[in-house]
Amino acid sequence: MNFEFTAFARTQEGRGASRRMRRAGKAPGIVYGGTAAPQPIELDHNALFHALRNEAFHASILTMKLDGSASRVLLRDVQMHPFRNEILHVDFQRVDENRRIHMKVPLHFVKEETSPAVKISGALVSHVLNDIDIACLPRDLPEFIEVDLANLTVGQSLHASGLKLPAGVTLVSHGKLDPVVATAVMPRAHVEAEEAAATEAAAAAPAAAPEAKPAEKKEAGKDDKKK
Secondary structure, three states: OOEEEEOEEOOOOOHHHHHHHHHOOEEEEEEEOOOOOOEEEEEEHHHHHHHHOOHHHHHOOEEEEEOOEEEEEEEEEEEEOOOOOOEEEEEEEEOOOOOOEEEEEEEEEEOOOOOHHHHOOOOEEEEOOOEEEEEEOHHHOOOOEEEEOOOOOOOOEEEHHHOOOOOOOEEOOOOOOOOEEEEEEOOHHHHHHHHHHHHHHHHHOOOOOOOOOOOOOOOHHHHOOOO
């Protein structure tokens, strides 16, 4: 998906200038990277706010029009107001087509309902990760990575190494060599019900008959023939 937006050069900086800009319906930002110097910019707040609601806007190469020219950029950071739907600041990075980039891309889980874990066992699938770090050239950047759960069974976990990545894309690990992406577990209520049933069955089972004691020896005087 190709996203295009317009930015304007920002001549005034500082908190006061940013407050005035936001009151005028603008959002302050900056674009950096490449061989050019960092450039303070401003954008239409409402247009940017609606664009940020699109998942692909966060993991796509964007076309930014600025001062009559177009450049390709990545969204790198967004600062939001703590309790208002207001963008405080946004950062973009210029893209070099020949250099690999590191990005977080969202994970899209598919075929969960038809997996043996859900369809046969009634398990719950936990999405441990919602996005994952990758490295690739800008032209190979995917909007998302699909996670196929068709073969997931109860008690099984799918690791990052099991993901099918597009050509030219590699995973970027941070400490954990092979993090869990999704796992299938039985609902707690189901497990507790099975445990309760097993306990009741054990309690209802008849007690084992006590082992018979060996017959007591008869008194020697009664068994011996009278002499």
